[in-house]
Amino acid sequence: MHLYLHIPYCAAKCPYCDFNSIAGRDGEHAAYVDALLAEVRRLPTGPYATVFIGGGTPTALDHRELARCLAGIRDHIRLAPEAEWTCEANPGSADAEKFRILAEHGVNRLSLGVQSTDDATLRWLGRIHDGAAAERAVAAACAAVPRVSADLMFGLPGQDAAAVARDLDLYRRHGLRHASVYHLAYEPGTEFHARRSRGELAEIPSEDSRRLWSAVADGLAALGLEPYETSNFAAPGQESQHNLAYWRGRDYQAAGAGAVSTVDGVRLTREKHPAQYIAAITAGGDAVWRREALTAQDHLAEAWMLGLRLAEGVDPARLADLGDDPARWRPLAVPLIDLGLLVERDGRLALTPAGRLVQDEVTARLMP
Template identity: 40%
Template sequence: MVGQTGQLQGVDAAGLFPDPGFALYVHWPFCASKCPYCDFNSHVRESVDHESWAEGLLRELDHFADLTPGRRLTSVFFGGGTPSLMRPETVAAILRRADERWGLPAGTEVTLEANPTSVEAAKFRGFRAAGVNRVSLGIQSLNEADLKALGRRHSAEDALGAIALARDLFPRYSFDLIYARPGQTVAAWREELHRALDHAVGHLSLYQLTIEEGTQFHTLHARGDLVLPAEEVQGDLYAMTQEVLNAAGLPAYEVSNHARPGQESRHNLTYWRYGDYVGIGPGAHGRLTLEGEKRATRTHRAPEVWLERTLSTGTGAKPFEPVAAQDRLTEMLMMGLRLSEGVPLARVQAETGKPLADWLAPDALRRLQRIGMLEQVGQGAGTVLRATSDGRERLNAVLAALLG
């Protein structure tokens, strides 16, 4: 079963690069309220039939386990929505079934997302007893006015109390903050970051606010009632974030994620390294190599539709779709260039059947290297393509230029 602490994943079969791993993602779609910036598959319901939802998740887990015999999990992640609204008994049942069907070696990372408003000592102890050994807290701000503007239901005091509780009960924890908020200055963000670092131990996620279609913020932004900091200020906020976190010993291992060495999110590394993962629950996505072919999986987004189909047929999954070689390349680069470690060129060839240069427009790679956006390090089978710090800051433009 799940051990007390995590262990770093091994290396790939060639012994050159970290093994991407094999992960399980469990989606809990319910929230106490919908945040105005959020475009995740989350829903507010007056009541939830927890027994039926536990049964549905277990049945879909079994469905995917039948397709992937012999695999061993390297991480489990309960996301949402607000998974801390789940019953600890449901989490325990899912982890037991995952151990029975795939195996959860000692030290497997098991993360659960939580909001400070859904945190209480007894429930957190229940999650810890169920096998969760890492929590990720959705703090988003330590500023009271900005918490209200972001639609959060907790106070800064609630947030700090949740962090303290997580520190006491779990071997590892992380929390999220959002920056580039309306009216935010570099000086104010620097002060907030230093305050956050007083409470961060190994990992911190720092996301720049983006306006997503279908959200309340998108409507407000479109009519001019919500104004983000100027692009130049956003750049200064990003640069200062890197400066402060580097000095604190938590460099960015991914565009928005900072960690001390060895404290990276092993589950998210599976995504960024383009490993296989199972996604269960409404709206969950996955990538699985089945019979030598990479396939994209996704489930029905509507919670009630997903639950009805899962209880009647064993899964709410839609038909799997093969991922063409060109699409695999695009996904590998989109995910892998977010990482400071970059993308192994040998893995690109193994995944797509051709060397990277054969996929790119003539001189695209050399041009991006010449202007300092990309670099190749290592040699031979150990060569890695990675974005520079400037390239990661402008990653969308880099990818557009690289992939044409």
Template identity: 40%
Template structure:
């Protein structure tokens, strides 16, 4: 039997500005040597191809940063190189994250011609005041214009919204989400605002200048989100992701189902053949490493079976489908506290069907707390 297809992640680290909530590996630079960056990404990709012979690529994801700032010719060169090195599956999903500015939207036709067949737009809000609070450079009108352009250029379109903002009411979010569902995309990523360490929002929160909704209010928002998306035909298939059946992100499902993926570019992670890879985060350090070594890897560590089992459990329980415990057990001992799992099943927070374990609708809002409880020490 042939191995599962690989997923390929390509990281473009540059943004026009740094959003105050963002803890991703993104950087602002006055100028970018595009030819040098294209050549370095191609070299990093080639290194991974040598180490994963006999595999095909099932999905490619251009993430960031803001990969819609990449020249379409660079996007095309990377897709062509992936096809040359590995071969692309006939139904290969190729996603590019994009900011919804008019400048970047003007490139969508060229990006589609380069081979991208799915775009993920960072709309983040349908309220101009909220966009200002989130540090976004686009307006609602500009974002919706970019969405219309994207829907004309790509077969599949997703967009992100952030909710549970300071002062956001349940009624206000219901109205915003209803509007979002009316645009007809097949996929939505809906994230509650979290305060990440090292961000400007974390600094404001530490000073008492920023307060997000409490746990009860956040739970109400979460439950309303799941009910409304399900009623609209886009049920949650992962804790924060909603899609029409068949329009789930195949690339992200590779992560959550704990399959192999390779990552190239600054700060990119990978998991292949029982090894975890991590590339240098700072763009200049990554470039120097590629020049010196032919790749940007900073660390490559063998994953011990127990570590793989725990990671597979933690990732898989984010999914509505849950996890196959027999597959996790194949890594070694099952890393769960069985009596605690049984108790959570009795309480209706987990459900077990044969070897499959999943979080229920009641349990999903408290998933992180449950994971801390059931993972065996």
């Protein structure tokens, strides 16, 4: 079993971010932890192979609330042997003591939102940390837990291959074995999106994006980190087991504001706003505002979309189980294979590096 827990708070809202996260509201944190733990206590006890506390920023909680939250989770759930327990952290709201608290309660993997190592770039991104803070946070995380990942953002105006190389050196300096690298996306509803609409910001040319992506992929390959998903790179065996389970279409339990669970074909989405979530749980309700029974068509669409994100690709046997006849998709796949965008490897269907650059188009062609 897999479990996702959401902490919706951040010290400040980044101007590009459309995650379910909200700044401030520190006075609400204790009530939120109470509500989250009440929901956790209603979940099956496990054993869980993976747990992932994401956000928002789990480390936006102060030391006391963080410890209380983790202890409450540990009191209720059982972890499978060798379980992976990840927590996200922002270098600007984490310190060695928070990492120690996390490790003490069983967290064995930290994922840090570094984004960049360059002070000016971090300021432009509206981040609350600078390069030195990122360096300290990564070092403290490595001292606290066995596995550390860092998020980077690329595709930023003015960013060149040399800047990417300087950022990637962080992984070398600290011996990190996992990287998540995201192209800056202008998400509707964000400040960056509004600024782009006003003509104050512009997307970089796609040719530049591709050049930067090659710099990312080549730089990480030189460090022994291979792409295993569209935005994720790892040394062999260091992949995020939690996210792999999600991309492979496994069931996962969840708790927290805006958190989504999928169990036995039923997908539940919880109230996004923490105040509404707290009110619903405190009143004895489940805070679920959307309940979907996934259809065979939904499962199939996700098998294609998520499967093609993975380097391992889509399993035709799984597609057949979900009712997709090779007689439908094979004639669509053959021209893509001939174009070098798709490859059949180990009996599975995967994107090539060239196909990865046009992932959305290739996926759309193959989908039922």
